[in-house]
């Protein structure tokens with residue numbers, strides 16, 4: 305639904321060049337919620353703004369719903385007719401809501417409808433529908449200044465949906481909200497995704513957001529996507545940085561010097577076997593459980609466990625092989641004395 | 646001079662001043678508002694970014710603003726005569742007043758419009774709105790409280806200039822104060838006129854402040870502080 309190929313963006317200001325995007329290939333499938341995470345300055349906002357050409361990429365292409373937007377005339381400050389038409393099919397929500405304080409909630413939602421050129425009756429009907437969808441019917445005549453942050457973002461979402469977009473872009477839409485409001489907004493996004501088949505590309509710096517609503521995710525660093533894929537695949541990928549971030553075990557102990565520390569990941573549909581006791585019984589070894597956690601990610605149960613086996617890695621080749629045979633994902637992690645996996 | 650005599654002179658002069666200022670204000674807003682918006686749009690990063698045009702507009706505005714009003718008035722003599730058919734009377738005075746106020750007002754509007762949150766501009770662009778939509782539905786409505794304050798400032802400046810215009814044939818209160826108060830030593834009468842101008846200025850300032858408060862309070866205070874009441878959408882939510 306959204307594809308970028310070798311997207312680059314270089315900002316030039318007073319002779320200095322900043323490479324915000326250094327060749328990004330992103331592939332968002334229809335109907336999925338795709339999250340992009342990364343540290344500040346990684347280029348996340350630049351990427352999402354390139355998707356609807358609020359920022360003109362320096363090179364590369366952006367295709368949304370089969371339309372190559374990079375080929376359409378116009379740019380950052382002034383878009384050509386075709387680009388404006390295309391943008392009407394791409395909704396966008398913002399961190400700071402960007403609602404017009406001079407208009408009521410209903411009039412804010414009507415603005416994109418005015419741009420599309422609907423008449424007053426149609427606009428009213430559509431705005432009422434949208435406000436109902438986001439649960440704000442009773443606030444139609446309030447001004448944005450009279451709403452809470454969460455309500456404002458709901459208006460922002462209703463407005464973004466006005467043009468019946470297939471794609472919704474969201475740049476840190478929940479970053480200005482408290483945790484509870486964040487949850488309700490994320491739930492709304494997920495519901496819209498399911499009810500309307502809306503494809504959502506969202507930027508966030510919170511792993512929790514990815515964990516609770518995304519089907520797929522990408523990790524950005526220094527203008528590049530360093531890792532991406534469906535969450536379930538990421539969790540099964542050995543050494544995946546995203547998986548470790550999504551499911552951190554860092555608060556658990558790191559084991560004793562000379563021992564081997566393993567991280568075992570198991571996903572919901574794999575039979576929950578008592579593999580630890582099996583391992584201990586079969587190989588007659590002392591297993592120390594450093595920590596374990598189970599969470600729901602992308603709608604599936606995922607468990608992770610950190611265990612310590614006595615002896616070096618070489619001594620444990622057989623037990624590790626045994627675990628992998630059980631269909632478990634096993635990562636050997638660096639131990640306290642610096643022995644590398 | 647008796648109060649009756651004063652009144653007989655004052656009311657026509659007051660009316661002249663009000664007409665002079667009123668007509669100039671309307672013309673200034675009609676011409677200065679687009680100019681101010683254009684200054685923002687053509688600036689770097691604006692929707693109609695165009696450095697040469699922006700530079701030229703800026704230079705013309707600066708030049709017009711640095712001309713002393715009296716010189717502007719004399720310089721515009723023949724233009725005024727061509728436009729109004731006379732270079733005397735309050736009608737004639739509106740021409741230099743308007744020309745002098747346009748750049749002043751345009752600069753104020755430029756500042757007001759530039760203060761509109763860049764995010765709103767982006768939101769409209771992301772919706773697929775064109776430049777005209779941007780100006781009409783976002784920049785001007787969002788900057789409206791500031792623009793109204795700027796109009797107030799401009800009206801008051803125009804009252805000041807209208808006194809000057811009055812002394813060189815424009816009529817109005819300034820002329821009256823000058824002729825009687827200064828030339829005929831009717832000091833008391835002069836002070837009456839000064840007081841009247843002060844009252845007019847105060848009333849305009851208060852009215853302007855009130856309007857700005859009303860506009861700026863949309864959505865903050867109660868739901869009733871609404872100058873531009875949204876039209877006829879009552880039935881939608883009344884239920």
Ligand SMILES: Nc1ncnc2c1ncn2[C@@H]1O[C@H](COP(=O)(O)OP(=O)(O)OP(=O)(O)O)[C@@H](O)[C@H]1O
Pocket residue numbers: 315316317322323324342343344345346347348349350351509
């Ligand atoms: N208009 C601009 N002009 C110059 N440099 C810019 C501009 N916008 C962004 N940059 C630079 O591009 C890089 C990426 O910025 P971007 O806003 O995309 O980061 P981000 O990942 O969204 O960060 P954050 O999490 O803080 O929002 C940064 O180094 C930033 O300084």
Ligand SMILES: [Mg+2]
Pocket residue numbers: 348349350
């Ligand atoms: Mg950002």
